Amino acid sequence: MTEPAPRRLDGIARELLAPFLDGTAVPAGWQLVSWDCEQAISVSFQRDDVCIAIECEMRNEALDCYTRTARFNVCVDRLFEDSDLNDVDRRMVEAVLDVIRRREVSLPDPERPAGGGPEVREIFVDRVLIPEGKGHYYINPYVGCMIACPFCYVIDRADFSRRLEGLSQLPWGKSLDVKINAAEVLRREVQNVSGGIVRMSPILTDPYQPAEKRYRITRQCLEVLVETELAPVILTRAPRILQDLDLLRRFPRALVGFSIPTDSDKYRKIFEPRADAIEDRLTALRALHSAGVSTFAVIQPVLPMNVDRMVENVAPFVRAVRLDRLYVGERVHHLYDDNGLQEYRTGEWAAETIGQLTAAFEARGVAVEPLDNFEPLLNA
Numbered sequence: 099m100t101e102p103a104p105r106r107l108d109g110i111a112r113e114l115l116a117p118f119l120d121g122t123a124v125p126a127g128w129q130l131v132s133w134d135c136e137q138a139i140s141v142s143f144q145r146d147d148v149c150i151a152i153e154c155e156m157r158n159e160a161l162d163c164y165t166r167t168a169r170f171n172v173c174v175d176r177l178f179e180d181s182d183l184n185d186v187d188r189r190m191v192e193a194v195l196d197v198i199r200r201r202e203v204s205l206p207d208p209e210r211p212a213g214g215g216p217e218v219r220e221i222f223v224d225r226v227l228i229p230e231g232k233g234h235y236y237i238n239p240y241v242g243c244m245i246a247c248p249f250c251y252v253i254d255r256a257d258f259s260r261r262l263e264g265l266s267q268l269p270w271g272k273s274l275d276v277k278i279n280a281a282e283v284l285r286r287e288v289q290n291v292s293g294g295i296v297r298m299s300p301i302l303t304d305p306y307q308p309a310e311k312r313y314r315i316t317r318q319c320l321e322v323l324v325e326t327e328l329a330p331v332i333l334t335r336a337p338r339i340l341q342d343l344d345l346l347r348r349f350p351r352a353l354v355g356f357s358i359p360t361d362s363d364k365y366r367k368i369f370e371p372r373a374d375a376i377e378d379r380l381t382a383l384r385a386l387h388s389a390g391v392s393t394f395a396v397i398q399p400v401l402p403m404n405v406d407r408m409v410e411n412v413a414p415f416v417r418a419v420r421l422d423r424l425y426v427g428e429r430v431h432h433l434y435d436d437n438g439l440q441e442y443r444t445g446e447w448a449a450e451t452i453g454q455l456t457a458a459f460e461a462r463g464v465a466v467e468p469l470d471n472f473e474p475l476l477n478a
């Protein structure tokens with residue numbers, strides 16, 4: 099059987115990052131951990147216990163970043179910890195940027211065809227399980243998201259990937275890549291992995307979005323993972339996950355989170371009109387909890403809500419919550435304005451609400467944490 103050809107985007111990223119992938123330009127003392135191209139072109143390196151990701155997204159003078167090259171805004175992140183880069187880290191990053199600056203001039207900048215209607219593309223990939231370092235991995239069963247939350251943080255990054263491939267610019271939620279051979283590739287990849295944590299998914303898609311009903315890519319990947327020592331950590335907005343409850347219960351270690359940024363379906367209809375109803379998410383969360391699956395909730399971005407009712411509905415059914423404010427507010431300012439909700443769009447309101455939620459969840463014995471370290475929750 100012949101191998102399917104990798105999609106064009108992977109080839110473009112491989113070309114940019116070639117001196118790291120072939121080992122000729124990996125900075126001394128550091129090891130290449132991984133690379134990716136689905137939400138910016140990224141490459142990561144590890145030295146001892148330190149993992150650093152360098153992400154190249156579309157150049158945009160209006161956005162803060164570590165630095166800019168001719169084509170990119172470059173973001174740099176020390177993974178798994180909340181600390182600044184030291185001198186050793188910075189020297190590594192600058193060495194990597196020297197290579198990227200030399201090679202970015204050869205990147206394609208194709209004309210984009212005029213837009214079109216909804217586009218679901220079945221694609222073949224040759225990588226699915228992406229390492230992050232320290233035994234952490236992630237899987238994106240899909241690229242793009244038909245749930246189309248207007249505040250989604252990945253909108254510009256996902257469009258940048260389409261732009262590099264010369265694909266048309268479509269409104270967020272109108273395009274989806276389905277990794278049709280994901281499970282087959284994953285089955286091969288897990289042969290070389292002894293254990294660890296696999297996130298599904300890192301803000302690029304919802305693994306249980308509408309297309310999962312037809313394609314079952316997420317389920318197929320879970321069917322591979324359940325035969326391994328890898329523990330899945332899933333985040334979704336979709337009660338559709340209950341169709342895999344039988345499978346999730348077979349994992350000795352699994353963690354499922356629900357994104358529930360408001361307790362009110364009135365506000366859900368304004369800010370997440372294509373997502374499932376809040377009550378349906380709460381029902382699914384309760385069902386997972388009752389079935390013995392470890393659960394958490396992500397209340398991010400905090401949207402208008404009744405704090406007491408939110409805590410009452412969520413606290414009994416989760417081990418931890420993550421709380422955070424809205425970061426790309428300007429994208430949805432009109433939703434606040436058009437619906438008379440201006441008082442809820444300030445940083446002060448968000449800080450006060452997060453403070454109230456924190457106190458109330460902690461009083462109920464629920465951990466409030468960044469959820470960057472899943473081990474304690476998996477082992478609880």
Ligand code: SF4
Nearest residue numbers: 243246247250303304
């Ligand atoms: S469900 Fe998640 S990935 Fe999908 S649009 Fe909403 S925030 Fe983005």
